[in-house]
Amino acid sequence: xxxxxxxxxxxxxxxxxxxxxKPGARIIGGDxxxxxxxxxxxxxxxxxxxSRFFCGGALLNHQWVITSGHCADGGELxxxxxxxxxxxxxxxxxxxxxTSEYILHPDFDPEKIQNDLALIRLRAPITxxxxxxxxxxxxVSLLNETSVTAIGWGQVSDYSxxxxxxxxxxxxxxxxxxxxxxxxxxQITDAMACVEGGYNEGTxxxxxxxxxxxxxxxxxxxxxxxxxxxxxxxxxxxxxxYTRTYPYLSWINSVIxx
Numbered sequence: 001x002x003x004x005x006x007x008x009x010x011x012x013x014x015x016x017x018x019x020x021x022k023p024g025a026r027i028i029g030g031d032x033x034x035x036x037x038x039x040x041x042x043x044x045x046x047x048x049x050x051s052r053f054f055c056g057g058a059l060l061n062h063q064w065v066i067t068s069g070h071c072a073d074g075g076e077l078x079x080x081x082x083x084x085x086x087x088x089x090x091x092x093x094x095x096x097x098x099t100s101e102y103i104l105h106p107d108f109d110p111e112k113i114q115n116d117l118a119l120i121r122l123r124a125p126i127t128x129x130x131x132x133x134x135x136x137x138x139x140v141s142l143l144n145e146t147s148v149t150a151i152g153w154g155q156v157s158d159y160s161x162x163x164x165x166x167x168x169x170x171x172x173x174x175x176x177x178x179x180x181x182x183x184x185x186x187q188i189t190d191a192m193a194c195v196e197g198g199y200n201e202g203t204x205x206x207x208x209x210x211x212x213x214x215x216x217x218x219x220x221x222x223x224x225x226x227x228x229x230x231x232x233x234x235x236x237x238x239x240x241x242y243t244r245t246y247p248y249l250s251w252i253n254s255v256i257x258x
Contacts, residue, residue: 030083032166033166039133040058040135041059043082044067046119056151056211058235059126066252067118067225072149077229078100083129085166104117113187115191116227135211136219138222147214151213152207153168163206165197173195173202177189177193183230193241205229207226210226211224212242215247225245226241
């Protein structure tokens with residue numbers, strides 16, 4: 001049990017998840033995603049004024065990618081890879097684009113990790129194919145006990161700082177916010193979602209910004225965006241934290257349809 005006061009602990013979670021300049025980590029306990037399995041997955045290298053780090057994201061339409069607010073905040077250049085489930089291996093389906101334009105949610109609060117969303121605008125519309133497709137936004141609110149999938153290129157353990165070469169995915173379950181507050185305190189709001197997998201299954205540094213997915217009516221919905229992890233380590237049994245997308249549909253649609 002972490003003995004830091006709840007508020008400081010929650011701030012520590014944010015710092016752990018976002019401030020490190022080294023590459024982020026990967027899904028813990030996941031499996032390699034087959035080529036084309038998640039055609040909306042975006043690998044994002046973020047350059048700020050004094051650091052470079054990695055986050056995940058998801059393609060929403062021909063010109064917009066969604067990620068977490070803390071991944072985009074302060075970014076000067078985003079190098080985004082689409083179409084490939086590998087980061088550096090030779091892949092003819094990989095499409096790499098660079099952009100500097102992003103929009104933070106107007107109420108993003110980095111201290112409390114609230115409204116932790118951002119939208120990155122590609123310089124030119126991307127062309128869809130079998131390996132590059134958008135993910136759908138949800139049309140109903142996310143329910144407790146829902147089975148979901150987390151994806152990312154983050155590290156495989158607390159002791160390995162390297163990114164995973166292959167996109168990982170792991171199955172998880174939505175916890176009630178009341179159950180999540182037992183672990184993290186009352187900073188957990190209705191606009192957040194906590195998930196837990198089996199033992200040693202969940203997100204880690206660098207998975208931040210990546211999508212939480214629900215498979216509904218033969219399509220993928222993005223029901224959350226990875227936001228924070230436990231200060232006890234990625235391999236602890238503490239739940240992973242996401243920003244729900246459903247409460248932000250009006251804002252997201254107003255930006256990406258403009």
